[in-house]
Amino acid sequence: MDAATIGHMLNTAFVFSTALILAALGGILSERSGVVNIGLEGLMTAGAFAAAVAAYKAQEAGYGGASPWIGVIAGAIFGVLFALIHAVATITFRADQVVSGIVINFIAGGSTLYLVKLMFEGAGETSLVNEVFHKVKIPLLSDIPILGDGLFNAYPTTYLALILVGVIYYVLYRTRFGLRLRSIGEHPSAADTVGIKVLRMRYTAVLLSGVLAGIGGATIAMTTTGSFSHNTISGQGFIALAAVIFGKWNPLGAMGAALFFGFAQSINNVLQLFDFSSHIPSEFIYMLPYVLTILVLVGAVGRSRAPGALGEPYYQGKR
């Protein structure tokens, strides 16, 4: 295997990982505030759908190269809409967070396909968007041997995801907002006593998770597929959830996990090119994220500890 192949592999890994990183960041914000979010899959679906439709309409309207960006913004908005359902149900009405997440996945899958059929005359897929993202070469840096091909010749969304990892890491661990967010996920009543608005903070966190997961879904539609159908999002939300846990609810950790899962996927693709797949069945590579997540929870590979109040609805005035 030469340097070019490795660079190419790394590059594919970043493409796969981008959506995972974004959705995992969303998952971290929500779960750090104490709200379980197994609805990431549904939020990504909503984002991918909205992006495919909005970018298509924008392209028709002649927005050209701005179309995919319009798609990403639409993805964020749709992500927020569905996250709002989750927030209202779990925070205001104290519904079971896991059940609500399942409902989000259900409704997002159903309603997006319903809308696709409504808008595209019964077709099961949105019309293909030609104006999708193109890879951007960063001058000088893209001349570095392997890493240049791998990282510095990527989609703009990949750069966006990596920047957001830094931003969210900084916000969580270096700002007052972040400290408060973490505190309401660990011990909401203690946070309440010192005057932190627990419910409002949780709303913010869950809605932000909708923004991030929605953008995550949008990046898949705007880079890989160019359209939306029933299998545009198939399991990425759950891999992102796995990345949250495997990354120990930490943005850097989740990024590492997402990159690792993405790399496993791209190895799989490359292996198929070289026909090594008879040695390592691709199914085992697909399984890897999930198996590793269980192992990390069991404590066989490090130890992963969930936020203290994860999954518990907060009743004001409850002791």
Added chain:
Amino acid sequence: MSKLIKVVTKDSALVPFVAILLGLLVGAIIMLIGGYDPILAYRSLLETVFGNRYDFGETLTAITPVLFTGLAVAFAFRTGLFNIGAEGQYIMGMTGATVIGVTVHLPWYLHAPLAVIVGALVGGLWGMIAGYLKAARGVNEVITTIMLNWIALHLANYIVRRFLLEPGKGRSYMVDDTASATIDWLSRFMDDARMHWGTAFALLGVIFFYYFLWRTKQGFELRVVGSNPDAANYAGISVNKGVVKAMFISGALAGLAGVFQVLGVFHNQVISAGHTGHGFDGIAVALLGGNNPLGVLLGAILFGVLSYGAAGMSFGADVPPEIIRIVIGSVIFFVAAPGIIRWLLKRISGKKRKEEAI
């Protein structure tokens, strides 16, 4: 109206019914917005299901797997466990039955029972993994079962692709006729609907659920573990053993759903890119049925009717069948957050009162 609120808020048994009505209403509103006729749509749904023998039979066949997975999820709930993994246990049950059905050759009186037992066992063991991890290492079963669902999907695909694949087709070899669980005379009577013994077994499952949990010592112990683990511990009931046992039984029930889909309906197993959803539907059925055997049965019937009738809806009223996913999602949503129903009713009656004052 205020009486209605009292009834709804006091009597939680009414919540599912209100939730179903609201869910259908949400569906109707969405259809109206989309420019469809909801009354025509719901009528064609019912006409599809009850219109002729074939469709009625197929509806029963559609009810069967969700009845099994509903029972599976409800059973785990009764022991205080949230089994999101019915989907994975279903897939493993399917795989167990396919392996036996394709690779083993026996007379029918041994072959079919063996396939059923192996499928149930494999499903049960798959569920037990999550139970064991919870008991031994304190790992939350929600996360492990989610992960196990995806592992099961890919593992089953691997087994089918590597060992059972019929060349040139994306599925396994057909299961031997000796392993079939179809009821041929009934199928003929139902105009060739795919009738099978699984439906009868699922009904037996309802009785087993009730008998085991409320009429046996073991079942009592599981319920104690579910309602108060500390009390169970104090009374000398092993919580850990209970957790493992409950996940095994729950997994076996979900596994049976898959078993009969193979032996009774499809007679083969396809390589699948995604989940069938029967396991997730089971969660909805269990919630809808209040984790009570009779409730689960009613929930499964509603589910089967809605999901099979959805096809007729798109045929008769041109509505995309996905609308039913929205209806079902909303129903679970309202069941899971009964507070919303109370709030809505209060708002409506509040407005009424203001109008009266004017």
